[in-house]
Amino acid sequence: MNMFSLELQSPAIPKSSGAYILQMDLKHPQTLRVGRLGEFTFPAGAYLYVGSALGPGGLEARLGRHLRGNGHCHWHIDWLRQIVPVRGYFYLETTEPIECSWSQYLIEQPQAGIPVPGFGASDCRTKGKSCPAHLVWFKSGINVSRIRDHLPGIRESQVEYQEFTSNFQPEVGDLE
Numbered sequence: 001m002n003m004f005s006l007e008l009q010s011p012a013i014p015k016s017s018g019a020y021i022l023q024m025d026l027k028h029p030q031t032l033r034v035g036r037l038g039e040f041t042f043p044a045g046a047y048l049y050v051g052s053a054l055g056p057g058g059l060e061a062r063l064g065r066h067l068r069g070n071g072h073c074h075w076h077i078d079w080l081r082q083i084v085p086v087r088g089y090f091y092l093e094t095t096e097p098i099e100c101s102w103s104q105y106l107i108e109q110p111q112a113g114i115p116v117p118g119f120g121a122s123d124c125r126t127k128g129k130s131c132p133a134h135l136v137w138f139k140s141g142i143n144v145s146r147i148r149d150h151l152p153g154i155r156e157s158q159v160e161y162q163e164f165t166s167n168f169q170p171e172v173g174d175l176e
Helices: 058-068 076-081 099-107 144-150
Strands: 018-026 030-034 038-042 045-053 086-093 135-138 160-163
Touching: 018 058, 018 099, 030 076, 045 058, 045 076, 045 099, 058 076, 058 086, 076 135, 086 144, 099 135, 144 160
Parallel strands: none
Antiparallel strands: 018 045, 018 086, 030 038, 045 135, 086 160
16 A cells, blocks of 8 residues: 555545546655656646546446555556555536646647647547646646636535645655
């Protein structure tokens, strides 16, 4: 189990299909190998990772796995979860594949950046083209309400948000 795993003490996550966003903060730049993508330096700041849970187990299984941070590294986010804890998450119950529109919306926000081209988007195809990434970085943090209120294709009241109250953030030396 990784040092950033969370016990699921948050409200019950539904077993239905859906889309989700993981909210993470990194206090110090970190260099990390991300599977076959290669080695990258992740700058300090806020990160949002957009994913979908359309398969068996739905949101409960996928979000649960990401929040626990355990298991072998299968998805790009699994590599990042080794060094960055989840601070909170958004989710929407849906059977529609909306993760691409969500990630594209986030990328278009002021001060948004793409720390690793292609991260989380290797199987993504939107109208014949790939998303630049499903991981978005913000140097100055994020506005949770703005994101929740303006995600494309939904009404604000449909998106659930859970934030963890722990202030634990690892220092660089804690990662060795």
